[in-house]
Amino acid sequence: MSLEAIYPADRVTLREVGLRDGLQLAKAVPSTEAKRAWLKAEAAAGVRHYEVGSFLPAARFPQFADIHEIISASGALGLHSAGLTLNERGAEAAIATAIREMVCVVSATEAHSEANARRSRAAAVELVGKVAALRNERAPDKLVNAGIAMAFGCSLSGNVDPAEVLRLAEACLAAGADIVGLADTVGYAGPRAVGALCAQMHRLCGNRPFIIHLHDTRGLGLANAAAALDNGARVVDASLGGLGGCPFAPGATGNVVFEDVVFLAESMGFPTGIDLEALTPARAIAEEALPGESFHGALHRAGPPTNANWQATA
């Protein structure tokens, strides 16, 4: 499938990252059955795009040991599945599966690149190129996604120059990535910084959509999502109940809350195709499967406005 068919440039797509980012630091490992039920319930609410795990050694990352089963389950439900390929071995593993999108990570700062992946930024961009070459050769239908971590500030290096982020984004596209993401990995961003960088990304990418990945660490996740949508971002990562954290962001509340992003996007006039009420059973499954985690979200608590039109008209 083409990029345009999967991420249409003229509408907003929400990507559920809870089964990947949300499980990264989770205390419990949900059963494969629970993951399948979660996927099925969330798909029934209209969610089509999922990060389903990471291609990492099962012994050290038991939460992703069943990634093959989850890819199968996504395929059976007709969903778009993405998985992290953080090294060549991961890419080799991914290419042999039916996963539809391979996600590489490039850090915006040298310090985080070395601390997180033990490689330089240049080597990370090179890996994007290798994954794209592998895809071209053996699985031309898969997408290659390059996410730029720490794009709005780094807990190790402090301020990040937006020009550096744009340079890396351009290098990833030149290396063969189909789509690039900007990640506020540690929740440093404010809406003006997000708006300004998204506007520049929009110019860089032209008709090609780009992804915004936000954490609500300091309460500005939704404000930043609004600024991103106002400035050309059309793909927004989020997780049910805001599940997730980051080893570099102590006290982080996780990704922006999926339900709240649906409400935000609709309120801004972007139809999401997602039935908010139908997300509740999916959330209940995730909560049951992850007893040690906090689930957040204002919309879930308060419900949508009564008596008023809040949904965007398609």
Add this chain to the structure above:
Amino acid sequence: MSLEAIYPADRVTLREVGLRDGLQLAKAVPSTEAKRAWLKAEAAAGVRHYEVGSFLPAARFPQFADIHEIISASGALGLHSAGLTLNERGAEAAIATAIREMVCVVSATEAHSEANARRSRAAAVELVGKVAALRNERAPDKLVNAGIAMAFGCSLSGNVDPAEVLRLAEACLAAGADIVGLADTVGYAGPRAVGALCAQMHRLCGNRPFIIHLHDTRGLGLANAAAALDNGARVVDASLGGLGGCPFAPGATGNVVFEDVVFLAESMGFPTGIDLEALTPARAIAEEALPGESFHGALHRAGPPTNANWQATA
């Protein structure tokens, strides 16, 4: 003091409403001593503007029975104090005190006006005129503030026409109000609606600042505050820890969180003059005085970004 001296049009002012809006539905009544300590601690962090209570019968509203003591305490600390005057008796009581701002409420919808205040919107605007006349005669130094409740949607009447809100704002200014506020009383607003109405208010008010009062009921409080600041709002209501609720908004989380609004404003380039770390002792006092309430806030949990410049330069 003139409006310009209290709410300068060229900078952002945050109004702490916790001692009024935050106590409206609180289960416990904080002692006068606790309120004084809270004020003193928050003033030490640089917060200058406070709603300190409502002029209501002490028998039915014990949380505001000590409003005279709190006005004195504010005065002694050199703070700007505001109090709700919801009827003529309240205005008479206020005028005899040293309170610096009298706040009237006008509902955007007839249904909420009748349900909340048992008067029509026209009668509410008339009351603004009476309070202003009283002020002109007997206390020309006090400000008159008219807050428009349900300005972005009403739990009783549904959608609210922005033109109606602007008409009421204009009527309040014509009746003698110095400053008008727009309140998302039940948390129905999204950032585009807030941005659009604030832009129109900005045109209506010219050089005169206006207030935005937001609740974080559905997670969009900070996104809405960002949109308001982007579109000319320069006075933002908030409460420490997001204290507060609304009888018309079940499940409401209260006002937008003061600490998070400080971080937002600074991130957008507006210096607030507020020391975030120094807010922590104030919050501890409020939490101890209100054992039954939930205190929220991402910034308080995660702390400001380390290693990076996040404060606006004055």
